[in-house]
Amino acid sequence: MRSIRFVLGLISLLLVSSIPLLGLLFGGWQAPDLLFCFWIESFVVGIFTMLKLAKYPDRFLLYFFPVHYGMFMLVHLIFLVAGAYLNFFGVPFVSDPISLVVGTFIFGLGCFGSHGISYLSNFLHGREWERRTNFYYFILPYGRILPMHLAIIFGALAGFAPLLLLIIKYVVDVLGYCLEHATLPHRSSVLRGQRYR
Template identity: 35%
Template sequence: MSPSLLALVLANAIPIVGVLFLGWTVFPLLLLYWLENVVVGGFNVAKMLLAQPSEPVSWLGKLFLIPFFIVHFGGFTYVHGVLVVAFFGPKGAQPFDLLTAVPAAIRANHLGWGLLSLTASHGLSFYWNYLQNGEFQRASLNTLMGQPYGRIVVLHLTVLFGGWIVILLGSPVPALIILIAFKTAADWRAHKAERRKFATQRP
């Protein structure tokens, strides 16, 4: 198992601690996974910035594509966050005011360690796979532009669908653990697919 995959598994195990010892229910889990979207987007901007550094033409593309990605992915993530807070958040939460609702929920549910672990996992993958293993030399801007969307759509359809089922069951601990396991499996599969894509891609 590669270091990045090991980090992925360990980071995804942190929510189990939250469920067993901090009383996490569906909303804290889904909010944590939504926050991971923000982390993924941030690292993707770094990937786009560092992709194919020896190609002068790519720098011209970056001037347009990176700001476009930030706006487009930011809007996509915002809408997703609104839906998570609106459908799964506590009563009285203001879903359209994420800058207020999200930090309050992080503090109330002690999500800081979970967010830190997921950020560290993506950071290690960025260093180990993208920089150390030279994926930045092979990754194209067009691929990077769309990369997070496919991963997030598959991952969060799995999580959101599972979240509804867990709510219908009354949020029992075993169901929450199964939800975490499904998310981890989807994450594992997406990570492996990304490595295969960048291993074969040519500029």
């Protein structure tokens, strides 16, 4: 049963990740458009992280996370907008406004659906919260998202092809998902923090 939940979440992740590929192939998207999509996904990840933190009785990290993560997201957004306005990436930020708006809206809904499936099937039904701490889930978004975004942003600045940037995201997404859900650490090896009681 656990393997079914794992595969279901992975399939939903891959399906959602294919939306930017469609925008790239048929919507005229460029690297900045992809970066904006990835920012939206980071926002969705933050929402589900708060839902996970709310499962634990200790509320400090639940209240601190939106402040800390929100600052990270704000700086990231400012960088994207400033980079697009100053043409850091060498291509227009919005290649096709209608395609970008429709595509990112569908992508955002898909992200909610994909992360929602993982949250319900793995975190709640799979009872992952019983073996992991609230601090683990607090730092998880940074360990998964920050390296990916740094690689993609610097790759875009270096002039890498958008398709290559998308491949980087696919690889990081799949590896991150597998590391998070494939194997759970033993209780003795879990990061310090408060477990669910």
